[in-house]
Amino acid sequence: MEKNYYNDIEVASREEIEQVQLIRLQETVRRVYEKVPFYKEKLTSQNIKPDDIKSLNDVRKLPFTVKKDLRQNYPFGLFAVPLNEVVRIHASSGTSGKPTVVGYTKNDIENWSELVARCIMAAGGRKGDVLHNAYGYGLFTGGLGLHYGSEKLGCATIPISGGNTERQIALIQDFKPKVICGTPSYVLNIAEKMEEMGLNPNETSLQYGIFGAEPWSEEMRATLQQKLGIKAVDIYGLSEVIGPGVAIECYEAQNGLHIADDHFLVEVIDPKTLEPVEEGKEGELVFTSLTKEAFPVLRYRTGDIASITRETCICGRTTTRMSRVKGRIDDMLIIRGVNVFPSEIERCLLQVNELVPHYQIHLTKKGSLDNVEIHVEVKQGFFNTLPTSTLEDQAVYILKKKIQHIIKNECLVNVDVRIHPPRTLPRSEGKAIRIIDRRKEVASVK
Secondary structure: OOOOOOOHHHHOOHHHHHHHHHHHHHHHHHHHHHHOHHHHHHHHHOOOOHHHOOOHHHHHHOOOEOHHHHHHOOOOOOOOOOHHHOOEEEEOOOOOOOOOEEEEOHHHHHHHHHHHHHHHHHOOOOOOOEEEEOOOOOOOHHHHHHHHHHHHHOOEEEOOOOOOHHHHHHHHHHHOOOEEEEOHHHHHHHHHHHHHOOOOHHHOOOOEEEEOOOOOOHHHHHHHHHHHOOEEEEEEEEOOOOEEEEEEEOOOOOOOEEEOOOOEEEEEEOOOOOOEOOOOOOEEEEEEEOOOOOOOOOOEEEEEEEOEEOOOOOOOOOOOEEOOOOEEHHHOEEEOOEEEOHHHHHHHHOOOOOEEEEEEEEEEEEOOEEEEEEEEEEOOOOOOOOOOHHHHHHHHHHHHHHHHHHHHHHHOOOOEEEEEOOOOOOOOOOOOOOEEEOHHHHHHHO
């Protein structure tokens, strides 16, 4: 029987995994102490030396790294190798300040490619499959990350990138890929465009989907699987740690993302106290890289909320599993004192049969208080059976109340709802823009 995993470390004992992790953690701490002035200063200020790391628990002695540290050392201040050893540079968009810049040696690229190959195999892909890669290429790590991993596994890789949706559809029809990769919102856009063109997205060659780069709910998974007739799995990564490939769900269980324990040491902390939380409890994910040469990081605070478990999965993998990311600390909405993540609102909206899975959350002001408007879009045909404008107004009112009731019941918050006609909300060609913050606009008008 063909094995369903890429590397033996994925089914190693916990003792074997932790032995590898400890050796690599000690090597990483020594590396940054000797090669990165920022880390040497941090470690010295806390009276920590590499020889102090004698167990995995000693990772808690190390300082945290946050995004601000990357920006303050822009562009190459955190590199642990000279530029003549760097073969690739990636960077964030920098929409909220200077971009975060990360570098890769030749060996980093090789490790990254193997990690993503491991992910594709866990998701159901195999050597010889055709893989349609609709992640964006360029400074964003998604496109090239999946590309090199796909080639490493031996897939015939289609580097289509994002956008030009009709061409995407044509290539899916002609090249007959088995695997599709992209953001869930954009792949949903592809499926809807197929329907507009009179095609059935459930009748393509696609069998597996690898989706990530934005939080998405179980309800969105169900929608993608139903529309495309595929197994939809969640992939996790971030450029500051390496890019996509840090963790992925297996197609057998689709229940928790398998972390590459041999390359990353994960912690979950309380974001307020910075203390570790119990296994299975939600908190902020913190990663320490164990094999990165150009850009190693110690205890990087991701801002992502999830939990971890170390139970063996039904697929046989023994690696640490993380829950799907609930949301980012930065994206958490505080509505009348109640904390709500956009993914929780998405989960509510996708229970409403009259709506399509496209929405935006507008943050506005009502007096001195923050206000939330949920902008949603109805399905084609919603208004067709209503003969008069009076009935149309009544139907919209009833639908608004239905949405408000579900969100109030499950998220414990009151929201305003705006109903939009079909195909009027923006469609994603990459990462979906879910939150529109208009509070400063309102303030400036006043």
